[in-house]
Amino acid sequence: MNKHEEKDLMGIYNSWMNSFMEDSPLEQFDDLVSTDIMGYGTTSEEKIFGLDKVKELCSLGQEQRKNFKDYNYNIDIVKKQYSKNNRCAVIVAEIDLRYTFNTTKTVLQLRISTVLFHQNNKWEIVHWHGSVPVETIEGDTWHAQEWKRENERLQEKVDEQTLELRQSLDDLKATQSRLIQSEKLASLGQLAAGIAHEIKNPMNFINNFSELSLEYIDEIKEEVANLDQNDTTKDIDELLDDVAENLKKVHHHGTRADNIVKSMLMHSRGGTGKLEPTDLNTLIREYVNLAFHGMRASKSAINVSIDLNLDETIGEVSLNIENFSRVILNLCKNAFDAMRSKSLSTENEEYQPVLSIRTSKDKTQVVHLEIEDNGLGVPEAIKEKLFQPFFTTKRGTEGTGLGLSITHDIISKHNGSIEVSSEENQFTCFHIYLPQK
Amino acid sequence: MKILVVDDEKDVEILFRQKFRKEIKSGSLELVFAFSGQEALEVLEKSNPPEVMYIFSDINMPGMTGLELLDKVKARFPQIKISMISAYGDAENYNKAINSGAKEFFTKPIDFNSLKAEINSLIE
Numbered sequence: 062m063n064k065h066e067e068k069d070l071m072g073i074y075n076s077w078m079n080s081f082m083e084d085s086p087l088e089q090f091d092d093l094v095s096t097d098i099m100g101y102g103t104t105s106e107e108k109i110f111g112l113d114k115v116k117e118l119c120s121l122g123q124e125q126r127k128n129f130k131d132y133n134y135n136i137d138i139v140k141k142q143y144s145k146n147n148r149c150a151v152i153v154a155e156i157d158l159r160y161t162f163n164t165t166k167t168v169l170q171l172r173i174s175t176v177l178f179h180q181n182n183k184w185e186i187v188h189w190h191g192s193v194p195v196e197t198i199e200g201d202t203w204h205a206q207e208w209k210r211e212n213e214r215l216q217e218k219v220d221e222q223t224l225e226l227r228q229s230l231d232d233l234k235a236t237q238s239r240l241i242q243s244e245k246l247a248s249l250g251q252l253a254a255g256i257a258h259e260i261k262n263p264m265n266f267i268n269n270f271s272e273l274s275l276e277y278i279d280e281i282k283e284e285v286a287n288l289d290q291n292d293t294t295k296d297i298d299e300l301l302d303d304v305a306e307n308l309k310k311v312h313h314h315g316t317r318a319d320n321i322v323k324s325m326l327m328h329s330r331g332g333t334g335k336l337e338p339t340d341l342n343t344l345i346r347e348y349v350n351l352a353f354h355g356m357r358a359s360k361s362a363i364n365v366s367i368d369l370n371l372d373e374t375i376g377e378v379s380l381n382i383e384n385f386s387r388v389i390l391n392l393c394k395n396a397f398d399a400m401r402s403k404s405l406s407t408e409n410e411e412y413q414p415v416l417s418i419r420t421s422k423d424k425t426q427v428v429h430l431e432i433e434d435n436g437l438g439v440p441e442a443i444k445e446k447l448f449q450p451f452f453t454t455k456r457g458t459e460g461t462g463l464g465l466s467i468t469h470d471i472i473s474k475h476n477g478s479i480e481v482s483s484e485e486n487q488f489t490c491f492h493i494y495l496p497q498k
Numbered sequence: 499m500k501i502l503v504v505d506d507e508k509d510v511e512i513l514f515r516q517k518f519r520k521e522i523k524s525g526s527l528e529l530v531f532a533f534s535g536q537e538a539l540e541v542l543e544k545s546n547p548p549e550v551m552y553i554f555s556d557i558n559m560p561g562m563t564g565l566e567l568l569d570k571v572k573a574r575f576p577q578i579k580i581s582m583i584s585a586y587g588d589a590e591n592y593n594k595a596i597n598s599g600a601k602e603f604f605t606k607p608i609d610f611n612s613l614k615a616e617i618n619s620l621i622e
Contacts, residue, residue: 261585265607266509273516
């Protein structure tokens with residue numbers, strides 16, 4: 062390469078280096094750098110492609126230097142190499158960079174290798190690589206592996222954090238859907254209570270008048286019995302019996318509706334229930350026993366083993382006894398129903414219904430109550446709807462569809478939460494979480 | 499024995515008249531009805547002293563509530579006994595009524611057996 066050509070080359074090269082080290086206008090790069098320049102640092106993230114990215118990097122450097130004091134540097138060119146046709150040059154420079162940042166003095170040793178091509182009648186920077194020296198006994202090979210290991214370690218950390226983030230995102234989504242769910246339930250509860258009040262009065266009339274008419278029928282029948290008996294009196298008597306039957310039906314269904322209304326009103330009344338420190342285990346023993354004997358005394362009794370596993374160290378829990386006892390009764394009744402349905406439908410003669418109830422306390426002073434049965438289980442599709450008012454799987458007159466809705470309401474008013482886990486034909490478990498105070 | 503029943507539901511009259519048919523027929527009980535608190539006061543003012551000895555009043559009524567009527571009756575006709583009948587059996591209503599001098603507090607649906615017992619104790 063002749064002197065003239067080399068002067069051109071070094072002119073371009075020095076401008077390039079200075080543009081990086083000094084606060085030069087960014088447009089300066091337009092004449093120095095190939096538009097598809099590539100640059101690499103030592104770590105995998107440090108990749109620069111194209112003129113715009115070079116400018117970006119440079120303005121970042123300028124921004125950084127604003128905070129530096131005593132900034133100076135020294136460039137020492139350690140190697141120049143040209144291709145045989147003098148159309149390609151590699152220049153390697155070592156740079157000592159010194160600055161003070163927040164009273165800390167730093168000396169940085171950099172090595173920058175630059176590749177230039179002579180194209181379009183001038184020299185252009187097409188590639189560069191920047192690195193910092195690593196002092197090791199093993200030399201460069203080892204350094205490369207160290208670098209790789211470092212990258213792997215970083216990647217592991219990133220993976221770990223990604224997993225954690227994904228987990229917390231899932232948690233957030235679950236919480237969000239629970240929030241929406243309980244919001245829905247709250248507004249439905251209010252609506253239900255409003256309707257209940259409006260329906261209560263007409264319901265009372267239906268029940269009172271049908272009851273009254275039944276009494277009248279009895280009186281009329283007594284009067285008719287005093288008459289001379291003939292075919293007409295016999296007809297009248299039979300008709301009165303029919304009317305009485307009908308009135309009994311009116312009264313029966315009126316009472317049924319009244320019970321639904323009363324349950325609906327529980328939604329609005331639960332709010333006044335005062336919370337008092339209560340021995341939860343004793344309450345559970347008492348009401349599980351009550352639920353069990355209630356079921357045994359009913360027409361549809363089944364044989365159930367009760368398995369209580371109560372942690373006696375949980376201490377007293379803030380409860381409203383009246384309301385919380387309803388929760389225990391409701392959940393036990395549901396469990397008995399689920400196990401009865403299974404024992405009726407199963408072909409397995411050895412099926413043995415078991416109701417398991419467990420209490421425990423975690424480190425955060427949250428008391429867990431689990432009520433589990435080995436009955437029919439809850440299909441995945443209806444798990445979401447389980448706590449909605451009027452949702453019922455019990456056909457006809459068996460259920461009001463309010464039991465679990467009220468249960469959910471009562472637990473909320475205890476500042477607790479309730480969840481269900483289940484596997485079809487295996488088990489259903491209600492998990493209740495209560496703050497101790 | 500004259501009893502005034504106050505309720506904005508008109509069918510209450512038919513219900514009471516039928517429930518106490520025998521007592522009315524025998525003349526031991528006379529029922530009068532008012533469908534608002536205002537109307538109840540008018541009934542009481544008709545004769546001096548009022549013939550009514552006992553009042554059963556609903557609490558939730560448009561216009562004057564049963565509890566307001568209770569206060570007015572207690573102030574102007576302290577000799578008349580008054581009991582409340584309400585669908586809202588909550589502690590707040592109950593305490594208000596009893597503290598204002600209500601004799602009894604019945605919740606709806608009315609248990610006519612206990613109501614009959616109360617009235618019969620008055621007749622005797």
